[in-house]
Amino acid sequence: MNAFLVANATIIIDLIKIALLLFIVLTVNAYLTWFERKVVAHMQSRWGPHRVGPHGLLQPLADGAKFLLKEDPTPAGVDKVTYFLAPLMTLALALTSLAIIPFGPDPLPWTIWGHEVYLGIANLNIGILALFAITALSVYGVALAGWSSNSKYPLLGGLRSSAQMVSYELALTMSVVGVLLMAGSFNLRDIIGAQAHHPELGILGWNVWPQILGFFCFFVAAVAETNRVPFDLPEAESELVAGFHTEYASFKFAMFFIAEYTSMITVSCLCTIMFFGGWLSPFPASWTFTHYLPSVILIPFGLWVIWDGIRYETIFGRLVLPGVGTAITAIGAALIVFPALNEFIQGPFWLLSKILVFLFVYVWMRGTLPRFRYDQLMSFGWKLLLPVSIVNVVFTAFVILVRGVK
Amino acid sequence: MVPTNYYLILSAILFGLGVTAFVFKRNVITIFMSIELMLNAVNLAFVAFSQARHQSDGQVFVLFVIVVAAAEAAVGLGIIILTARNRQSLNVERVDLLKL
Amino acid sequence: MTPQLAIFFVLAMLAVLGAASLIFQKHPIHSALSLIVVMVALAGLYLLMGAEFVAAVQIIVYGGAIMVLFVFVIMLLNAGAEEHTNASKLAGIAGIPLAVALLGFLAVVVARSSEGAQVSVQSGALANTKEISTMLFKEFVYPFELTSFLILVAILGAIVLAQREKS
Numbered sequence: 001m002n003a004f005l006v007a008n009a010t011i012i013i014d015l016i017k018i019a020l021l022l023f024i025v026l027t028v029n030a031y032l033t034w035f036e037r038k039v040v041a042h043m044q045s046r047w048g049p050h051r052v053g054p055h056g057l058l059q060p061l062a063d064g065a066k067f068l069l070k071e072d073p074t075p076a077g078v079d080k081v082t083y084f085l086a087p088l089m090t091l092a093l094a095l096t097s098l099a100i101i102p103f104g105p106d107p108l109p110w111t112i113w114g115h116e117v118y119l120g121i122a123n124l125n126i127g128i129l130a131l132f133a134i135t136a137l138s139v140y141g142v143a144l145a146g147w148s149s150n151s152k153y154p155l156l157g158g159l160r161s162s163a164q165m166v167s168y169e170l171a172l173t174m175s176v177v178g179v180l181l182m183a184g185s186f187n188l189r190d191i192i193g194a195q196a197h198h199p200e201l202g203i204l205g206w207n208v209w210p211q212i213l214g215f216f217c218f219f220v221a222a223v224a225e226t227n228r229v230p231f232d233l234p235e236a237e238s239e240l241v242a243g244f245h246t247e248y249a250s251f252k253f254a255m256f257f258i259a260e261y262t263s264m265i266t267v268s269c270l271c272t273i274m275f276f277g278g279w280l281s282p283f284p285a286s287w288t289f290t291h292y293l294p295s296v297i298l299i300p301f302g303l304w305v306i307w308d309g310i311r312y313e314t315i316f317g318r319l320v321l322p323g324v325g326t327a328i329t330a331i332g333a334a335l336i337v338f339p340a341l342n343e344f345i346q347g348p349f350w351l352l353s354k355i356l357v358f359l360f361v362y363v364w365m366r367g368t369l370p371r372f373r374y375d376q377l378m379s380f381g382w383k384l385l386l387p388v389s390i391v392n393v394v395f396t397a398f399v400i401l402v403r404g405v406k
Numbered sequence: 407m408v409p410t411n412y413y414l415i416l417s418a419i420l421f422g423l424g425v426t427a428f429v430f431k432r433n434v435i436t437i438f439m440s441i442e443l444m445l446n447a448v449n450l451a452f453v454a455f456s457q458a459r460h461q462s463d464g465q466v467f468v469l470f471v472i473v474v475a476a477a478e479a480a481v482g483l484g485i486i487i488l489t490a491r492n493r494q495s496l497n498v499e500r501v502d503l504l505k506l
Numbered sequence: 507m508t509p510q511l512a513i514f515f516v517l518a519m520l521a522v523l524g525a526a527s528l529i530f531q532k533h534p535i536h537s538a539l540s541l542i543v544v545m546v547a548l549a550g551l552y553l554l555m556g557a558e559f560v561a562a563v564q565i566i567v568y569g570g571a572i573m574v575l576f577v578f579v580i581m582l583l584n585a586g587a588e589e590h591t592n593a594s595k596l597a598g599i600a601g602i603p604l605a606v607a608l609l610g611f612l613a614v615v616v617a618r619s620s621e622g623a624q625v626s627v628q629s630g631a632l633a634n635t636k637e638i639s640t641m642l643f644k645e646f647v648y649p650f651e652l653t654s655f656l657i658l659v660a661i662l663g664a665i666v667l668a669q670r671e672k673s
Contacts, residue, residue, distance in 0.1 A: 081536065125634070129562040133549075136570020140542070140577065147535075147581050159581065166574060186635065408514045408554070414616040416518045416551075420544070422609025423525040429601065435534050435580055439541050442572065443525055446548055449564070457555045462637050465560045466646055469638075472567050473653045477660035479572045483579045484667030490583050496534075 009113040017121050018099070025098055029261045030060035036363045043367040054309070054317030070250035075150065078247070082148035087248065087255035090141030094259035094266070097134045100127050101269045102189050104347040105279055109340050119348065120189075127188040128180065131270065132173055135225060139165045141259070142227075142234070146244035157243030160374060161227060161234030167381040168224035168231075174389035175217035178396040179207050179274045192278035199285035206277040211396070215275045217389040222267040224381065226260060228362060230369040231377060268358035269351075276354050279347035291342060294349045298332030413454035420447035434486055434498050438479070445475050513554055521547040532587040534580050538573060545569045559635045 005012060034049065034056060041048025049056030074083065104119035111117070124130050139162045146158010180186065183194035191207075198205045208215050224231040235243035245256045272278055283290040302325045309321025335342045372380065424447060427440035449468045456464025490496050524544035528537045545568050552561035642650055 079533070079535070082539070085539070124558075126558045126562050129559070129566070133562050133565035133570065136566045137546075139570065139574050143574070143577055143581070144535075144539075155581075159578075162574065162578070166571070169570075407508070408510055411617055412514060412518075413551070413555070415613045416521065418612035418616050419522055419609055420525050422605065422612060423522070423529065425608065426602075426605040427525075427529045429605070430529065431537075433534050433585065435576065435583075435585060436528070436537050439528065439534075439537055439576060442568075443528065443541060443544060446545060446568070450548055450551065453552055453555055453557050453560060457557070462641055465557055465638055466641050468557075468560050469563060469642070470646075470649060470653060472563060473657065476567060476572050477653075477656050479575055480660045480664040481667070483575060484664040487579065487583065488667055496583060496585050 006113050009115050013112060013115060013117055014121060017117075021098060021121060022095065025095065025262060025265065026258070028265065029258050030064065031057075032261050032265070032359065033063065033257075034060050035359070036366065039360070039363045040367040043364075054312055054314065054321050064254075067250045067254040072249045072251055075247050077150040079148040079150070082144045084252075086141050086145035086148060087245075087252040087259075090138060090145070090259040091255040091262075093134050093138045093141065094262040097131055097266045098262065098269075100124055100130055100188065101266070101273070102192075102278075103351060104344075105189075105192075106344060106347065109344050123189060124187065126186045128176060128186050128191075128270075128274075131266075132169075135169060135172070138259075138263075139169075142244050145248070145256070149244075149247035151247055154244050154246045157234045157246070161244055164231065164234065164377060164381070165225055165227075167378060168221045168385070171217055171381060171385040171389050172221040172225060174386065174393055175214045175221060176274065177389075177393045178211045178214040181393075181396050181400055182207065182210065188273050188278075191274055192280065195277045196280055202280075202284040203277075203282035206275065206280070206282075208275040211275060211392070213388060213392045214396075215271070217385055217392065218275070219271060221381075221385060221389075222271070223362070223365070224377070226263045226267060228260070228264065229366045230371045233371055233374055233377060264359065264362055265355070268355045268362070271358050272351060272354040277350075278354075279351045281346065281350050291346060292336065294342070294345060295332045295335045298335070299329055302326065302329030302332060410454050410458040414451060417447045417451040417454065420444075420450070432498055433496050434489070434501070435483075435496060437498065438482055438486065442475060442479070445471060510554060514551070517547045517550045517554065520544075521551070534585045535577065538576050538580060541576075542569055542573050545573065559638055 037059070038048040038056065049059040052059045052062050074080075099121040102118070102120035102123065107116040107118045142165065143158050143162040146154045146156075146161070149155070149158075179191060183191040185191065185194075195206055223229075227234055233243075235245065245253055248256065281290060305325030305328060306322045307325075309318060309323075309325055312318050312321055335345060421444050424440045424444035427443065428437055431437055431440065449471055452464040452468050452471070454464075456462060456468075486496075489501060493500055521544050524540045524547060527540035528544070531537045531540060545564060549561040549564045549569070552558075552564060
């Protein structure tokens with residue numbers, strides 16, 4: 001048994017990493033819905049979910065239970081194969097795109113069965129290109145869902161949404177070419193490495209400053225690709241009932257839902273990796289005192305959670321919240337006590353913070369902006385975004401030609 | 407290591423299946439898709455030879471084949487849409503006369 | 507049975523089943539989905555051979571653009587399942603063995619040729635993007651510009667063909 005494990009160690013380690021990543025991503029998805037509902041609610045001067053569990057933290061569990069237990073009807077006249085395939089395909093593609101993302105620079109501080117374990121499932125040489133391939137395939141999920149539902153509004157929503165996704169795909173790919181020209185590689189770790197050439201610059205060495213145009217094009221095109229506000233006309237409640245997922249009930253709708261939030265997470269990861277330095281710290285490398293920042297954030301936060309929990313209204317909250325707070329404080333203290341762990345956690349800490357900022361921007365846009373009309377959407381994508389991203393490519397190439405490749 | 411023969415046999419099988427679909431199907435869009443299948447089989451042969459000889463010419467040819475297939479698909483589907491509008495049917499057996 | 511050979515057989519089986527499904531499905535949408543399966547399987551085979559750029563381009567362009575065009579047209583024209591025609595059964599009975607003979611002949615010719623009998627040496631990535639693009643812009647620059655012109659002509663042709671007649 002032990003010999004079998006050691007001989008196939010890489011495959012088993014990869015399988016464990018995949019299972020862990022799936023579990024973490026699905027949990028983050030669930031709490032992302034909580035986060036969105038809370039933030040949008042507070043922007044609208046109301047509370048959001050705050051009854052189910054302390055501060056509404058068990059709301060995602062209730063939602064999950066609802067999705068699992070609700071009746072799942074299949075409308076008459078649907079094309080059975082495509083009706084079942086579409087949400088499966090969308091979810092599978094959305095989850096697959098997470099395999100390419102690197103979550104940290106260094107391997108784990110200890111080796112497992114003699115192999116170094118890097119944080120990230122696949123280190124593809126064509127990393128970003130594989131991501132575009134997955135984005136290109138996810139058009140099918142939407143189009144087939146709309147068509148197979150045998151109903152007017154889903155068909156309209158599906159066709160509109162796929163036309164939107166195909167149009168913004170071009171701007172998405174072109175806006176990234178500037179970053180690729182500067183990095184010289186498709187590999188995501190190399191792209192971050194190209195931003196780390198001058199560690200003393202910190203935040204000024206990130207790709208967003210030379211590529212500000214590319215960043216805006218990429219972010220807008222990515223929001224359109226994920227069908228989020230302000231580009232969510234295909235699933236707008238007031239126009240199209242629920243667009244392409246009208247006829248989908250509990251679990252299949254949950255699959256579309258999870259796919260949408262997972263692609264939000266993927267886009268946030270990509271934005272940080274390509275434009276905002278990924279796991280690089282915004283402070284210059286010589287300021288080593290900033291390595292204590294995770295502890296400085298976690299310990300006061302944990303203490304605040306304990307203090308809030310002690311005075312919470314329900315008994316359940318008064319039991320659970322101090323426990324959660326103690327755990328957070330313990331993690332913060334452990335980071336001070338074990339310097340090796342602190343050094344290891346720096347990269348993932350900065351990556352996760354930046355991803356959180358982008359997710360907040362996504363939710364902020366949901367709470368603030370009105371949605372585009374369909375013709376405005378299409379003309380924006382073709383007439384503004386695509387020419388701007390092409391201009392960015394030409395300009396970047398010209399500058400690199402004149403200065404020489406670093 | 408997979409011998410190049412295996413890739414070529416697979417390419418031949420896919421090409422043969424494409425020809426079979428081309429001959430036997432009656433829906434004009436399916437016939438068009440069988441042409442794409444044949445082009446894919448040829449692409450596989452190109453890449454297999456490119457790997458056997460360690461040159462990248464084959465892969466550049468594959469890029470050209472893909473681009474030409476895209477252009478052909480665009481124009482061909484335009485023609486199919488027009489024909490379907492005029493004859494109200496996608497059955498190739500109905501398109502056997504010059505008159506409507 | 508090395509892992510590569512096992513993966514090859516799985517992907518090859520997937521491609522052949524997809525192509526057979528293209529023939530035997532009645533509805534064109536199901537045929538289109540089968541063709542997408544074939545293309546993804548072929549992209550997997552390209553990855554197995556080390557041609558990563560071609561694999562990505564295959565999925566992005568073929569699977570993500572050309573087949574989307576097919577699927578849109580099928581939805582637009584509301585193509586239904588194929589109807590029965592009164593074509594002769596003899597053609598089917600005589601034709602299928604002939605088709606099998608054709609591809610068997612091709613396969614035998616390919617298997618017997620001495621060219622492909624060498625076992626290919628796997629040496630990491632076959633040709634990275636840099637080599638392909640260098641070759642594309644140095645030796646094949648003339649066909650490259652010609653294909654861009656071809657695409658322009660195709661776009662114009664498609665627009666002209668698909669517009670409604672001015673009555």
